[in-house]
Amino acid sequence: MESHDPGLQYGRTPEEPVNLIIQGGTAVTMVPGQQPIRNARVLIKKDRIMEIGPSSEIPFPKSSSMETIDAESAIIMPGLVNAHAHTAMTLFRGFADDLPLKEWLFEKIFPAEANFLSPETVYRGALLGCVEMIRSGTTCLADGYFFQDQTVRAVHASGLRGLLAQGIIDFPAPGVPDPKQNIHMGKDFLEKWHHFSHRITTGLFCHSPATCSKKTLRRSHEICREYDVPLQIHLSETEMEVAEILRAHGTRPAHYLDQLGLVDSHLIAAHGVHLDKSELKCLHEKDAGLVHVPESNMKLSSGIAPLEEITAMGLKTGLGTDGSASNNNLDLFGEMDTAAKLSKVLTRRPDATKAYQVLNMATLGGAAVLGLDKETGSLEKGKKADIIVVDLKSPHLCPMFDPVSALVYSAGGSDVKDVIVDGVSLMREKELWSLDQDEIMAAVREIAKKIR
Numbered sequence: 001m002e003s004h005d006p007g008l009q010y011g012r013t014p015e016e017p018v019n020l021i022i023q024g025g026t027a028v029t030m031v032p033g034q035q036p037i038r039n040a041r042v043l044i045k046k047d048r049i050m051e052i053g054p055s056s057e058i059p060f061p062k063s064s065s066m067e068t069i070d071a072e073s074a075i076i077m078p079g080l081v082n083a084h085a086h087t088a089m090t091l092f093r094g095f096a097d098d099l100p101l102k103e104w105l106f107e108k109i110f111p112a113e114a115n116f117l118s119p120e121t122v123y124r125g126a127l128l129g130c131v132e133m134i135r136s137g138t139t140c141l142a143d144g145y146f147f148q149d150q151t152v153r154a155v156h157a158s159g160l161r162g163l164l165a166q167g168i169i170d171f172p173a174p175g176v177p178d179p180k181q182n183i184h185m186g187k188d189f190l191e192k193w194h195h196f197s198h199r200i201t202t203g204l205f206c207h208s209p210a211t212c213s214k215k216t217l218r219r220s221h222e223i224c225r226e227y228d229v230p231l232q233i234h235l236s237e238t239e240m241e242v243a244e245i246l247r248a249h250g251t252r253p254a255h256y257l258d259q260l261g262l263v264d265s266h267l268i269a270a271h272g273v274h275l276d277k278s279e280l281k282c283l284h285e286k287d288a289g290l291v292h293v294p295e296s297n298m299k300l301s302s303g304i305a306p307l308e309e310i311t312a313m314g315l316k317t318g319l320g321t322d323g324s325a326s327n328n329n330l331d332l333f334g335e336m337d338t339a340a341k342l343s344k345v346l347t348r349r350p351d352a353t354k355a356y357q358v359l360n361m362a363t364l365g366g367a368a369v370l371g372l373d374k375e376t377g378s379l380e381k382g383k384k385a386d387i388i389v390v391d392l393k394s395p396h397l398c399p400m401f402d403p404v405s406a407l408v409y410s411a412g413g414s415d416v417k418d419v420i421v422d423g424v425s426l427m428r429e430k431e432l433w434s435l436d437q438d439e440i441m442a443a444v445r446e447i448a449k450k451i452r
């Protein structure tokens with residue numbers, strides 16, 4: 001091989017075996033500062049990206065064991081990161097709509113969870129959520145819920161990557177009838193699954209500063225530090241929560257968590273609708289992550305988080321759907337569109353929160369919030385092969401002047417045709433490879449008959 005061979009400039013030995021090739025179309029890599037790559041080629045070896053660049057610079061390998069995904073008339077991009085979900089809540093999709101959060105949660109969702117959640121139903125609901133996420137291009141999710149062993153089982157079976165956290169709340173909860181046992185259950189969860197799979201990281205999920213006591217919050221944080229895992233929490237979702245915390249503790253929710261020592265780089269706070277400037281500054285200075293959940297906030301009329309202000313501060317920010325009972329789907333493409341437009345409504349500035357910013361929140365930014373950005377969230381040599389291919393052949397994607405604009409403002413989850421996680425195909429040409437969709441949907445319909 002002569003020295004001018006472009007393959008060599010990427011450091012690849014030409015004979016090195018390749019398992020999978022994705023080629024043609026435009027690669028939106030989400031590597032900061034990198035322009036989209038036209039007529040791209042991606043070489044995948046085992047679970048990692050071996051090469052990515054223009055086809056003209058990366059020779060087609062000669063290995064016989066490789067498979068090829070045709071991405072012509074398509075966009076190749078990092079799989080999406082859903083940074084806040086309760087996957088098994090697909091069971092309650094459309095069960096209680098058009099209600100205020102407190103009534104929705106305490107009169108509908110909590111009682112339904114108490115009556116209908118079991119290890120079996122959580123497993124089935126989580127599988128359905130995984131099907132939906134794969135179909136709409138999510139390759140990595142952060143989840144906090146109960147009977148969480150079952151979500152681990154489902155995510156593991158689906159082939160997705162996940163940060164899965166045991167729910168902690170100071171009320172009797174599904175699988176934790178005695179709240180005095182909640183910390184103990186959380187620790188058991190971490191002990192059991194901490195080293196289970198390289199695709200699954202674990203954590204704890206404190207429901208909120210209003211539904212967990214000081215002692216519970218402090219102890220959860222200590223355990224997360226002990227295991228070096230993230231602590232997820234709902235934070236400042238409603239004005240009522242802010243008023244409750246102010247009344248009970250004399251300070252606003254983020255400062256209250258900070259006083260307890262919870263605000264650090266391991267904290268993942270979802271919602272953040274009513275955080276004031278000093279709270280945002282506190283989260284930023286301590287390198288905590290914030291997950292924007294616009295559709296759930298809209299549906300429960302919780303308010304509009306000041307996204308433009310949050311991202312302008314440089315706070316680590318991801319995007320999430322929340323559970324299907326308050327959204328009511330897990331499609332991050334829809335969430336990106338909503339996030340960008342809602343920010344323009346709030347600021348009354350059409351140039352606020354540009355398409356690239358929300359795409360970053362749904363990929364590399366979300367991965368950073370989850371502490372997984374060294375492995376996933378962008379298409380780079382050496383990173384995990386967590387990749388989706390978005391088909392551009394539908395009329396709503398024609399013509400395409402700018403791939404980022406097309407992804408955020410025109411595409412939907414149903415435009416995703418191929419999904420690869422850890423170098424493994426979970427969906428090819430819209431056909432699921434890892435899960436049996438018909439069987440999963442039939443099982444959930446049976447559970448729904450009882451819920452109804």
Ligand SMILES: [Zn+2]
Nearest residue numbers: 234270322323
């Ligand atoms: Zn939530």
